[in-house]
Amino acid sequence: MSFTDQLRHDAKPIFQAIFNHPFVKGIGEGDLPKEAVAHYVKANAEYLHAFMNVYGIAISKCSDREDIAFFKENIEFVLNSEIHPHHNLCAYIETPYEDLQGYPLPPTADHYIKHMKTHAHEGTLGEILAVLLPCPWTYLEIGDYLMEHVQPTPDHPFYEWITFYVNDEIKATTNQLRKKLDAWAETASPREKKAMKDAFIKSCQLEWAFWEMAYRLETWPTSSLKEVTSHA
Numbered sequence: 465m466s467f468t469d470q471l472r473h474d475a476k477p478i479f480q481a482i483f484n485h486p487f488v489k490g491i492g493e494g495d496l497p498k499e500a501v502a503h504y505v506k507a508n509a510e511y512l513h514a515f516m517n518v519y520g521i522a523i524s525k526c527s528d529r530e531d532i533a534f535f536k537e538n539i540e541f542v543l544n545s546e547i548h549p550h551h552n553l554c555a556y557i558e559t560p561y562e563d564l565q566g567y568p569l570p571p572t573a574d575h576y577i578k579h580m581k582t583h584a585h586e587g588t589l590g591e592i593l594a595v596l597l598p599c600p601w602t603y604l605e606i607g608d609y610l611m612e613h614v615q616p617t618p619d620h621p622f623y624e625w626i627t628f629y630v631n632d633e634i635k636a637t638t639n640q641l642r643k644k645l646d647a648w649a650e651t652a653s654p655r656e657k658k659a660m661k662d663a664f665i666k667s668c669q670l671e672w673a674f675w676e677m678a679y680r681l682e683t684w685p686t687s688s689l690k691e692v693t694s695h696a
């Protein structure tokens with residue numbers, strides 16, 4: 465069994481919990497509370513920004529030209545294409561995308577981006593690959609799961625969202641990250657492998673927690689600390 469097959473095996477209950485999460489189920493049913501969708505888009509726009517930052521840190525640690533090209537192409541993809549699923553969600557809540565930009569991250573999303581950035585700054589390239597992989601992998605599998613269970617037609621309110629995440633680019637990114645991580649694991653020490661597994665499993669947990677954050681409209685405990693929890 466490859467390193468990433470083993471990770472997927474270990475994370476099985478978390479993937480299952482993600483497919484069963486009410487937000488993900490709501491995407492399948494084409495019915496979600498509008499405030500939850502707005503909460504998701506606000507946090508996700510900032511999350512994608514941080515995700516590109518982490519790809520940038522990854523580039524700073526590459527010794528291989530091919531790896532640099534891979535991360536560069538993925539920055540371009542997030543920059544130019546990941547806005548499509550957001551536009552689908554904005555159409556559903558009848559709110560312009562611009563109105564949902566620049567909000568402070570709720571605690572869970574704040575924690576998730578710091579989890580990624582810590583591994584990126586302090587870890588090896590192997591750790592960065594591991595911390596990033598659950599992002600495309602869980603969304604690819606959510607897309608596959610919904611395609612199979614809902615078989616959405618173009619009149620489904622979230623047709624664009626669902627079909628976006630089963631596209632070939634997300635599949636290719638997931639497979640390439642897996643291939644690079646498997647190759648890295650072949651020469652990694654037991655200690656580094658443990659760090660990679662820890663990074664991966666926590667990112668899976670935080671993927672579930674991100675849906676939960678949006679569905680529960682999570683905010684910081686008190687709004688009187690705005691100067692701490694909002695952007696400078």
Ligand SMILES: Cc1ncc(C[n+]2csc(CCO)c2C)c(N)n1
Nearest residue numbers: 511515538542599600603634637674
């Ligand atoms: C919390 C959260 N997790 C994953 C994604 C999906 N996603 C984000 S960037 C990217 C491409 C990776 O190169 C993919 C598939 C999301 N939007 N929000």
